[in-house]
Amino acid sequence: MTTVDRHYIDGVWVAGQGGRTVPIMNPATEAPIGSVTLGSPADVDLAVAAASRAFEGFSRTAKAERLDLLRALQRALEARIEDMAQAISQEMGAPITLARNAQAGCGPRHVAAFIAALEALEEEYSLPNGDTIRKEPIGVCGLITPWNWPINQIAQKVVPALAVGATSVLKPSEHTPLSAEIFAQCVHEAGYPPGVFNMVFGDGADVGSAMSRHPDIAMMSFTGSTRAGAMVSRDSAETVKRVALELGGKSANLVFADCDLETCVPASVRRCFLNTGQGCNAPTRMLVERSCYDRVLEIVRETAESQAVDDPAKEGPHIGPLFDKMQYDRVQMMIDVGLQEGARLLAGGPGRPDGLGTGWFARPTVFADVGNDMRIAREEIFGPVLSVIPFDSEEEAIRIANDSDYGLAAYIQTGSAARARRVAAQLRAGVVAINGQGAGAGSPFGGYKQSGNGREGGQFGLEEYLEVKVMPSIDAMVAAGRFTAP
Known part of the structure; x- marks a missing residue:
């Protein structure tokens, strides 16, 4: 039996302020294989505070430094493929071959795709009219992921935030905490500064809603049912957050x-x-x-x-x-x-x-x-x-x-x-x-109508976590003598 009773906040594993414990079930045997202790809004407050403190420094890191950290995360995930596959197979029932090749294997592949996207990203460039565009991280991001493809969705949300210099609080599905715990261990091993990535276990009613309503979270990214996505949008509306939703389908x-x-x-x-x-x-x-x-x-x-x-x-x-x-x-x-x-x-x-x-x-x-x-x-x-x-x-x-x-x-x-x-x-x-050929890693994923809004993956996925700033070209102003000092 595995006990998951700590959240990852500010770079350390800490006991929560919630206390309700739920079993982790093996769907093939209908028997518990462990338990997870859920968090509370107070735990969300601690995690958001840590992410807010970390944002000041991490948002100013150079692209080269963030690329090095992503490569370290990719190596850490690759080293834990088998552990991740076994966890996913046990906690949500994916056959081990699928769990190893697709479920766990997609984590490092998504990181590789985001590395390529970040390398190609122009964080500052000029418009045809001469003005300067800057792409800057949006702030603290609240991320909610489901149980059916747990690492796929965690990677598609956490990794682009890390790539652009945003900080985050992740609420993984309370039903698949084992794989999420391994992912957090990989982030820690990669060497990210404390508070850049935080994780609070919990359900949607308590932890999810507290994140959506939190005034210091700038963006919510949610994957799940259309009904739950509408609730995230409503909870986020009062603080005018950006909301990205990947919801249901009937393809x-x-x-x-x-x-x-x-x-x-x-x-x-x-x-x-x-x-x-x-x-x-x-x-x-x-x-x-x-x-x-x-x-x-x-x-x-x-x-x-x-x-x-x-x-x-x-x-x-x-x-x-x-x-x-x-x-x-x-x-x-x-x-x-x-x-x-x-x-x-x-x-x-x-x-x-x-x-x-x-x-x-x-x-x-x-x-x-x-x-x-x-x-x-x-x-x-x-x-x-x-x-x-x-x-x-x-x-x-x-x-x-x-x-x-x-x-x-x-x-x-x-x-x-x-x-x-x-x-x-x-x-x-x-x-x-x-004819059986779909999109590859790094291409945008998302839908029309009630399947959500926004896109995940590659360049489009990075854009979800970026703000756009426009200002006049300082170089042009210098050339025109608009400054008295260089």
Whole structure:
């Protein structure tokens, strides 16, 4: 059993002023593997005060110094890949192969991408009219991250703040504290000054709200549900903070008859089920051209039925359990909703897979003949559930894809480059993948509509943590004799 009972504030691990302890659960066994002691608004106050003190000096550090620190952080994260992977696998149920290669592995990759972005960043430059633009760190940043890709989201928020010279207070998910603790240890090992990075464990109601309302926090960056994101925006409004939100999705995957069905369709199904479907950008609506609809359904059914579900401690390409009982119950409820709405069950269905009576394992499920007005086509299920919707024309496919409250990601499968360009330009989504190829590390990630605002990753991610200052060119003023001394 692992006990997490300290917050990281001002460069040291300190006991909190909260006291409520909650278990850390293994979703594959339904048994506790440890506990975490949650913080309080008083702990937030201490962390913000430390970040505010540190900002005065850290905001003035040279780019070269910040680059050296980022490289040290990258080395520290690389050295802890296996520890991080084991923690993530145990606390949120990601199969160890996925946890090692994608979940933990993305941390150093994101740092590398931000190093490249910082090297290319012009912190001061001239406008065509001769004025000078300065990019300066925004201040103390409040960062709230979820449980489903814990290190991915921590890295996408903490690292750009560190890169530009901002300071931060992180509230990781209280459900995945083990990986967050390792990340904080890596920041400490990298040699960042005390107070530059702080971490307070806690829930949204106490710690999250205290951060959003805090007058000394200049910016909030939140990843999670659309409902919770709206609450962060409301709490932040009184102090007129900058708010960046990465929220839900119901991403459409447009499958045209001219694509390589035997390659694109199985890959699309597996992408939907990745991380047990617990991804905001999962392609959970498969829109299929009617001329190939029957063949696609055959491939989808075969792929779903062959999708292995097993113990996350085992190596391999299987999927693991859902995160917890609440998530399991919601997925089961939405499968029942699909049946009640009259969608045709193509694979899977209610209950656990055979042989997995313990743990929050769900059956990979596919519904065919889905209407885009059904709840299973409109609501984010966050589980291994795919809805297949037929269409008759390219125009109809685009209309159905865009008929959503969300706009995080979209996917296109086609053999025509012209169609790929034409359709991608009309999809209302922040990220478009084509024939299985998505964006790489360092590209912007974020969405339209209720999928949030702002972007994470690379140059665009740095900009979220920067203020813009304009002033006249001092060199031009010197040349014009506007000063009496150099």
